[in-house]
Amino acid sequence: MKKILFVCCAFSCSFFAAAQGWPDTVAHIEKIFSRYNSHTVPGAELAISRNGQVIFSKAWGMADLEHNIALTPQSLVEAGSVSKQFTAASILLLEQQGKLSLEDDVRKYIPELPDYGKVITLRHMMQHTSGLKDWGSVMDLAGWSRGTRVYSNEYALYVISLQQTLNNIPGDEYIYSNSNYNLQAIIVQRVSGLSLADFTSKYIFEPAGMKHTEWRSNFRKVVKDRAIAYSKGGGQNFLINMPNENAYGNGGLLTTAEDLLIWNHYYLSGKLGNPSLLPKQTATNKLNSGRTNNYAAGLMLDSIAGWQAISHSGATASYRANLEYFPEAGLSIAWLSNTSAFDSDTLNVSNAVRRLFLPVRPAAPRPRPAAVTVAPEKLAAYAGWYRDPRNNAGLKLYVKDGKLSSLFPTANLMAIADNVFMLGNNKLELGYKKGLLASAGPESIYYEKMEDVDANPKYLEDFVGQYYSKEAEAMYYMVLKDGRLLLQIKPTTTFPMNATYKDAFDCTFGPVYFIRDLKRGIMELRISVGRARNVVFKRVYTEAP
Incomplete structure (x- = not known):
């Protein structure tokens, strides 16, 4: 049976956005989650606690549409990148055990990585300032996005080791990259002798009392009470969209909203590590420029709606997740869902629930200089x-x-x-x-x-040819058709190339820049996406079939 739990006296009405009573608040929550309240729709879990005491927990919708199984608060849902804080916590525990240091060069543990001429520390990886390209983004460029192959941490390492350059000098920028956390999972295993799954079970899940949490380290394993993930199909139909891969540490945590609240209370009350690792979990560092980086140990420390917050969201295949803690109110909110069907919906359930408890604090207006007229x-x-x-x-x-x-x-x-x-x-x-x-x-x-260009057919002919990338292990075909330059990834993918400045284009992936030799013409292209910059494709033929 679905469960609803609340403790009225545990929560002061002073935190309600409109000074409403608890029955009104529950009614508002039910309305927010009404889109899941059906036997034909995937569902969601919501759990809320204050000062470590659960005041609300309920599930709506279905865990398995094929077998007509309802989602319950005990249903396991994959938490996406909310998982990262558990990987980071494992590294911090190993540091406390004297087995590694956050200031260590990652190549001390993973010598397969190229020497980029700059030291990448474990801290750089934990806080997404390493510059390592996101392996999944590179595979997107190759035409093999996550979900089209059974990827593993070993395969992720293989792709990362192929990259000839970094996104940025370590410490220069915050660029989110799953590679950082797949590598940390590998480091946990190499240093401790235990897989990340076994290490976290022994040192985190069992001590914390997280009885409904495990990793998707083998996607073929039968997992009791696991909810199936669904994307939106045509009309009112849904399609199964599961993360059929064994790569984990970056994501892959199967858990419940209630277990996430248990975790929040466990580490926030200083129980992880001896002495408590909480100061290290929430420690941030400045970038090389002195600019603040708000990403700590798999946790984002920032302001949400004007309130101090420790949070992380997650998305893997069609699983969705969000975990927030507001220290000023002692408030934790955990939300999990087994569908991406409402990603474009104007109603964001996490924001809507938060507003019931925490009124939005308007930001102080920023001083703006006066506008002037320019000739x-x-x-x-x-x-x-x-x-x-x-x-x-x-x-x-x-x-x-x-x-x-x-x-x-x-x-x-x-x-x-x-x-x-x-x-x-x-x-x-x-x-x-x-x-x-x-x-x-x-x-x-x-x-x-x-330099601006006239992208006429004669100009576009210069770019026609085949281009191979050792970094993505993929071939691109640049072809000219009906006066337009097209990028083809065989057998079926074709993107138009839209000219920008000289020797540069924009396409569905992102910006593409061609490198030209004065004598030999176009030699290579460099393509960038948000998490992987300047992936190189060398020209191998001047014509494309």
Whole structure:
């Protein structure tokens, strides 16, 4: 049977957004989750605690549509990247046991990685500042996205070891990459002699009392009470969309909302490690520039709706998850779902539930400099394409209605001086070394101004050919058809290539930049996605069949 548990006296009405009574709050929760309240729809679990005491727990919807099995608070749902905090906690326990240090070079434990000329520490990996490319993103570029092959941590390591470059100098940027956590899972096994699954069972799950939690380290294993994950099909139909892979540590935790509350209370009350590892779990470090990085040990420390928060969300295949803790209110909220069908819904259930307990605190207004008028001839001189040196993405500026606007992203710029403009919270100094200098806080990036092109068929012919990547172990075919350049991944995938600045394009994946030799012509292309920059494809043939 589905369970609802609440303790009225455990929660003060002063935390309710509208000073409502507890029955009203429960009614609001039921309304928020009404979309799951059906025997024909996958479901969700919600559990809420205050100061370690569960005040609400319930499940809605179905765990298995084929066999008509309802979701219950004891149903195991995969928690996606919420899993990362358990991998990080394992590394911290090993450090406390004297078996490693967060300042160690990762190559001490994983010598298969290339020497990039810069030390990547375990701390860099834990806080996503290592620069290691996300192996799943590289496989996307190869046409083998996660779910199309049975990936393992060993295969993830193989892909990571093929990468010739990093996304960034270690410590320079925060770029989320699952590679960091698959490698940490491997390190746990190599250092402790136990798999991550066995290590966490012994040192975390059992001591904490998490009786309904385990890892999906073997996706073929029969798991009692596991909910099936579903995506939306055509009409009212659903499609099974499971993470059929053995890669874990980055994700892969099978758990319940109630067990996640047990975990929150366990580590937040200082019970993990002796002495408590809580200070290390929540410790953040600044980037090389001095800018704050809010990502700690698999935990995001930031403000949500004006409240201090420790949180993480998760998504793997069609499983969805969110775990939040608000120290000012002693409030934990855990949400799990076995469907991605409502990803585009305007109602975000986590936000809606949170607002029932924590009123939104308006942010203090940021002082904004006054706008100025810039002469039309100056605006015209600033128009054109600019290249982001990190990933070769193009930023186009153009004049519209007497104002400077941008394409990629589409926005209007506000002039605060003759050569200084605001693009959101970024300050652009135009004309800087004939390009522009983009600044956000202590960081500045120089964008080179690039040459515009007429992407006619004769120009596009230069790029036709076959390109092979050792990093992705994949072949791209650039073909010209009906006056358009197309990227093909055989047998069935084709993307249009949209010209930006000279030798650069944008496609479904992201920006593509071709490297040209003055004598030999186009030699290679570099393609970037959010978590994997500048994956190299070398030209092997000048024609594509």
